[in-house]
Ligand SMILES: Cc1ncc(C[n+]2csc(CCOP(=O)(O)OP(=O)(O)O)c2C)c(N)n1
């Protein structure tokens with residue numbers, strides 16, 4: 001059968017098993033939209049801004065592990081998608097973005113809505129393709145999905161000139177079984193001698209820490225990590241991107257590490273004699289000053305990406321390959337040397353960690369204070385959300401203090417439940433990503449914990465939620481300011497609050513939500529908190545926007561002392577340092 | 579810091595060169611000089627063909643030579659970053675070669 005370029009493109013996506021495509025139409029994409037109209041296998045979700053489309057696809061990908069798919073038009077449609085592509089790139093999220101382009105013969109003429117999308121997106125994609133002829137569309141789509149989902153995952157752009165989707169020119173269509181890219185060969189199996197060196201180091205450690213990041217989640221290696229921990233009983237910390245890969249309520253869990261990590265996690269890393277980095281990349285929010293990072297530790301690094309290893313912190317032992325395969329190999333090897341495992345040896349270390357935790361650990365019982373003498377603490381709001389959702393929800397977040405409080409006080413027992421922009425730190429991510437998650441898992445509770453600053457960056461998507469009936473729960477931790485910026489100004493600029501307040505211009509969020517057909521709830525006092533949040537969760541069929549007014553003067557602690565600090569140098573409260 | 583020579587064998591596709599050049603800028607490395615030619619004599623590259631089980635056709639692949647002045651650690655990063663570019667088949671410096679993802683401890687190019 002012969003079909004046109006637009007249909008080849010859409011049929012290829014259907015062949016890839018795409019269920020949702022997030023997008024926004026425009027001139028250069030009109031032929032493609034016509035193909036979407038003529039099929040039923042895949043649903044198009046019309047967002048309100050292309051940034052929303054990329055974040056929604058990204059949320060879908062993070063929650064399911066399947067690639068998110070986006071369709072935008074040329075020029076402004078393409079440039080609006082850039083922030084979302086960069087967000088996915090920084091967190092290695094599989095995504096395929098199809099951008100319309102002006103007709104081939106107009107390229108380079110500054111035609112209407114022409115932007116060099118390949119050029120603009122080059123530094124923030126894993127790879128990109130320009131479609132050169134209709135006969136290649138199917139092969140390009142196959143390769144794009146292969147690249148996006150293999151090795152270290154990431155976003156791939158396919159730029160499609162409009163004439164190549166012309167419905168009047170017909171071609172043979174056979175979707176290829178395999179993508180054979182001769183120059184691309186993502187690493188496969190870990191090397192045996194590295195595995196056995198790693199096992200030697202594990203067996204010899206006295207003060208070990210497992211430091212697991214987002215790569216462990218991408219590689220679906222949570223079970224293997226938990227198995228490893230069963231075998232050796234090491235303390236585990238997770239990065240912001242790794243939360244949930246080891247149970248947040250697990251016995252050996254130290255909490256998150258890094259900039260706003262727990263005291264015990266940062267202290268354990270600093271004093272460790274062995275750090276096992278699993279799918280983590282030692283970014284500056286983790287290491288603080290690299291020269292002062294974990295001075296006594298030997299480092300084993302598991303990663304699929306050669307360029308992540310010894311980039312910031314020199315690895316003593318590097319195990320390349322899919323983290324899942326590497327951990328399997330380690331576990332097998334350890335099982336064969338089971339009699340050499342000595343868990344007893346670790347008890348002084350576990351004892352030391354318990355002491356750190358007792359001394360300066362986070363207080364997870366702030367929610368018990370329901371007195372109205374004090375304003376609502378944002379931490380307590382998150383704790384209530386955790387209680388009322390029984391710790392089982394998918395939680396998306398934005399960027400700022402509310403994000404850190406969510407990461408610190410919502411315990412994730414499963415991977416892929418905590419969805420946030422860790423690498424790029426993109427305000428505006430929370431609401432659209434929650435849409436993607438809710439579409440993927442309509443029966444599950446999906447929560448967005450946001451701030452009044454961040455939510456306004458993609459607030460237009462409230463309309464999309466209304467169109468597709470997406471009953472997510474939005475908790476707006478409203479501190480009347482760009483709180484995280486304000487915190488830095490308090491700490492580093494003698495409290496000079498430059499441009500962090502909206503003065504009296506904030507909308508009435510309850511009224512705003514209601515105007516889109518949603519439910520709004522406003523909470524201003526501790527005594528209303530538990531009940532208000534419970535009420536939100538009792539509403540199953542509607543989006544609920546809960547606007548929670550919290551103490552505007554709270555800071556996030558602990559916080560690493562910078563510049564020149566190590567991981568043991570932390571602010572523990574206002575004016576209180578380790 | 580010393581000047582080093584990098585050799586790449588890569589697919590001769592539109593935009594491929596821009597990815598290499600762009601990478602240097604994005605990552606804050608500097609290019610002292612750059613030279614690019616389509617490969618016509620495949621004799622020195624037969625081992626790549628054998629290794630990857632492919633046959634190069636005239637006009638399909640290019641050889642790039644880049645000179646850059648950097649320290650050891652950064653050199654290793656550059657090699658690893660270039661190796662990640664999808665269209666790069668092989669890249670080497672004086673001591674090592676990445677042949678599509680796999681590291682060898684000698685300059686094969
Ligand atoms: C798109 C974007 N612009 C600017 C920033 C810098 N930034 C980081 S946190 C923050 C404040 C966020 O305010 P809000 O959403 O109210 O969260 P809060 O810190 O008050 O909880 C800003 C401006 C960012 N991360 N993303």
Ligand SMILES: [Mg+2]
Pocket residue numbers: 400451452453477478479480481482483
């Ligand atoms: Mg705020």
